Amino acid sequence: MKSTILKTASSYLLPILLLFSIFILLRGHYLPGGGFVGGLIASIAFVLHSFTHDTEATLQLLRIHPRALIPVGLGVSALSMFVPFLGGLPVMTGLWFDEPVPVIGLIGSALVFDLGVYLVVIGVVLTVLFTISQYSE
Amino acid sequence: MTSNAVVLPFIVHLFTAILLLFFWRKTVAQRIISVMGSTLALTVAIGLFSSVWNDGILTMQAAGWAAPFGISFVADVFSSSMVLLTSFSGLAVAVYSATGISRGRMLFGYFPMFHFLLMGLNGAYLTGDIFNLYVWFEVIIIASFVLMSLGGRKAQIEGSVKYMAMNILASTFFLTGIGILYGITGSLNIADLSLKVGAMENRKLVDMTAIFFIVGFGIKSAVFPLYFWLPSSYHTPPSAVAAIFGGLLTKVGIYALFRIFTLIFVPDDFLSNLLIVLAVLTVLTGTFGAVIKNNIRRLLSYLIVCHIGFMVGGLGMYSEVALAGALFYLFHDMMVKTNIFLIAGLIRKLRGTMNMDKIGGLYAEYPLLSLLMAVVLFSLVGIPPLSGFWPKIYLFEAGFMDHHYALVAAIIIGSFATLYVIAKMWAKVFWKSQPEGIAGVEDGFRPMSNFRRSLLVGPIVFLAAITLFIGLGAEHIVTVVNHIVREMKDTSPYIQAVLEMHVSP
Numbered sequence: 001m002k003s004t005i006l007k008t009a010s011s012y013l014l015p016i017l018l019l020f021s022i023f024i025l026l027r028g029h030y031l032p033g034g035g036f037v038g039g040l041i042a043s044i045a046f047v048l049h050s051f052t053h054d055t056e057a058t059l060q061l062l063r064i065h066p067r068a069l070i071p072v073g074l075g076v077s078a079l080s081m082f083v084p085f086l087g088g089l090p091v092m093t094g095l096w097f098d099e100p101v102p103v104i105g106l107i108g109s110a111l112v113f114d115l116g117v118y119l120v121v122i123g124v125v126l127t128v129l130f131t132i133s134q135y136s137e
Numbered sequence: 138m139t140s141n142a143v144v145l146p147f148i149v150h151l152f153t154a155i156l157l158l159f160f161w162r163k164t165v166a167q168r169i170i171s172v173m174g175s176t177l178a179l180t181v182a183i184g185l186f187s188s189v190w191n192d193g194i195l196t197m198q199a200a201g202w203a204a205p206f207g208i209s210f211v212a213d214v215f216s217s218s219m220v221l222l223t224s225f226s227g228l229a230v231a232v233y234s235a236t237g238i239s240r241g242r243m244l245f246g247y248f249p250m251f252h253f254l255l256m257g258l259n260g261a262y263l264t265g266d267i268f269n270l271y272v273w274f275e276v277i278i279i280a281s282f283v284l285m286s287l288g289g290r291k292a293q294i295e296g297s298v299k300y301m302a303m304n305i306l307a308s309t310f311f312l313t314g315i316g317i318l319y320g321i322t323g324s325l326n327i328a329d330l331s332l333k334v335g336a337m338e339n340r341k342l343v344d345m346t347a348i349f350f351i352v353g354f355g356i357k358s359a360v361f362p363l364y365f366w367l368p369s370s371y372h373t374p375p376s377a378v379a380a381i382f383g384g385l386l387t388k389v390g391i392y393a394l395f396r397i398f399t400l401i402f403v404p405d406d407f408l409s410n411l412l413i414v415l416a417v418l419t420v421l422t423g424t425f426g427a428v429i430k431n432n433i434r435r436l437l438s439y440l441i442v443c444h445i446g447f448m449v450g451g452l453g454m455y456s457e458v459a460l461a462g463a464l465f466y467l468f469h470d471m472m473v474k475t476n477i478f479l480i481a482g483l484i485r486k487l488r489g490t491m492n493m494d495k496i497g498g499l500y501a502e503y504p505l506l507s508l509l510m511a512v513v514l515f516s517l518v519g520i521p522p523l524s525g526f527w528p529k530i531y532l533f534e535a536g537f538m539d540h541h542y543a544l545v546a547a548i549i550i551g552s553f554a555t556l557y558v559i560a561k562m563w564a565k566v567f568w569k570s571q572p573e574g575i576a577g578v579e580d581g582f583r584p585m586s587n588f589r590r591s592l593l594v595g596p597i598v599f600l601a602a603i604t605l606f607i608g609l610g611a612e613h614i615v616t617v618v619n620h621i622v623r624e625m626k627d628t629s630p631y632i633q634a635v636l637e638m639h640v641s642p
Contacts, residue, residue, distance in 0.1 A: 071158035078151055091144050092200040 007052040017045035025118050026104055035114030039121025047129055055133045066130065069123030077116025080109045142185055143197040143210045143263055146220050149178045150256035157249040164243040168235040171248045175231040182224035189217040194634040204635050205326035209265035211635055215621045216262040219392055222468060225603055226384050226475040227255045229596035233479055234377040236592045242287050242375065254280035254381065261389050265635050267315055268325045270393065274311065278304045281386060284378045285370065296370035303366035307356035314349030328635035331400045331628055347402040358390025360449055361418035364442045368426060372434040376482025379434060383441050384475025391448050391467060399625040404455045412453030413544050420446030420547040424554040433481045433491040436558060443551050444470055447532060450544045454535050460622045462531025465614060469524040469607050473517045476600040480510050483593055484566065486582045493562060495578060497569035506594065507567050509601060514563065516604045518556045524608035
């Protein structure tokens with residue numbers, strides 16, 4: 001897509017959208033949002049970048065292929081589910097730190113699970129869309 | 138008793154699948170990890186079965202939310218023995234896949250999907266929550282769509298479209314049934330539903346809800362009249378995949394039928410007659426299909442349909458003897474059907490085709506292999522004292538006791554047709570000499586190294602040994618089966634274990 005306005009805007013939108021996606025990821029435990037929505041927003045940022053620049057350019061920006069994020073995300077989620085098991089608690093029990101961390105708030109295993117979902121969503125969406133766009137080029 | 142061991146069988150497959158995703162495109166590492174993961178899962182399953190057998194029903198409330206509000210996972214003897222048999226099949230197919238699956242398929246994620254499928258199966262067996270059961274069914278069908286269409290040949294895509302359409306329809310019926318059930322009882326926990334549905338006064342409404350589950354699970358386990366997707370799709374994927382599908386996927390539908398129709402909807406006259414009529418028609422249609430087919434795998438697909446009818450009929454009769462027969466048949470069928478599709482794959486390796494008119498002379502060329510296959514084929518037919526024989530005795534006895542003569546006749550016709558079909562296959566594939574001058578027939582087995590050959594034959598030997606044990610050590614299986622039937626008839630231990638309260642029987 002050859003549009004100077006969009007091209008200029010997307011370079012500024014990319015970091016803003018990424019920051020916003022992390023904000024959505026973190027607020028998800030008490031307010032609407034979470035890993036899935038956050039992941040979608042983050043992938044929209046990269047998709048917008050690939051529209052205006054090029055899929056190859058976005059892949060270079062990412063450094064790693066988005067496909068590699070899928071097992072990492074799944075692993076993070078599965079581990080957060082499995083950690084209570086090692087302590088003899090039922091699987092998926094929410095474990096929380098007592099003291100809230102500044103800015104982020106309370107941190108628990110649910111946040112780690114959501115982080116995994118966030119990574120999986122980015123990985124899946126970008127893999128699917130980039131495969132289609134590279135195939136059609 | 139609460140124990141975290143309940144969830145281990147599917148956690149093991151989950152982590153194996155994730156580990157396999159890290160080794161994307163490294164096919165040698167994937168083969169090793171898959172076999173190791175399956176072995177670990179088998180160890181876990183044996184451990185789970187022995188602790189359930191010794192200590193009674195084990196439960197685990199996910200995240201510590203008490204039943205009936207959270208999701209319960211329950212391992213009783215029925216579910217843990219299904220997990221055990223699935224792990225046997227899983228290990229055999231994992232080893233077989235190491236040479237039986239082309240490298241191209243492995244590059245596109247065959248092994249991770251295989252383990253996600255096994256995870257879904259184990260989850261479906263172990264869950265104690267009906268919506269969670271639906272979720273596991275979704276995990277199973279998503280993984281099976283990928284396995285079925287992986288490779289992208291035209292016939293495969295055609296088969297997977299039929300498979301997908303029918304399975305999505307089945308899921309819709311199942312989900313609608315869950316919705317209605319939740320609407321009338323306000324609960325999703327199977328143990329809690331058992332109490333609440335049992336106390337319902339409007340039995341017509343309960344029967345109507347049950348129909349949704351019969352249709353949903355009926356499509357999944359290929360019961361008449363919704364069986365046709367199975368024979369038109371199961372012959373398309375590679376044999377290792379077909380083995381998992383034929384041995385395990387239709388059986389998870391049967392498992393769900395047994396679970397739902399002993400715990401939630403206890404068959405009354407209406408449901409019982411409905412199930413028996415469906416069973417008779419299923420056996421007959423499967424029989425007619427199997428008799429006319431000439432391709433080995435198509436023929437076996439119709440035999441699956443035929444034998445599904447035996448189990449549904451056993452459930453329909455709903456006496457203790459009938460349930461014991463149906464469960465015994467289920468255990469025997471899981472092992473034999475997995476094995477027979479692996480054998481079909483081996484025959485394809487030996488001859489390059491599965492058309493019975495084009496092949497022959499296997500007995501002259503490979504006498505030992507033929508003998509091994511004969512054991513499995515005869516078990517499928519049920520020649521005494523092999524494993525298919527004992528459950529049929531139970532089913533006949535139950536049929537005569539309760540005067541279900543149509544079902545008895547159908548089972549006799551089904552058994553004879555199985556005998557006829559297998560005898561035809563034996564004569565054509567093994568005894569007839571190889572027809573001359575047929576293009577495309579080549580032996581892909583002889584040039585293989587000894588190691589690769591043993592990877593193909595080993596799983597068949599392993600499963601044949603289990604089948605022999607089921608046949609020759611039938612008294613052990615009968616002990617297990619009778620225990621399960623007692624738990625099905627008197628569900629209070631299950632309900633008590635899940636809800637952690639005392640229930641008067």
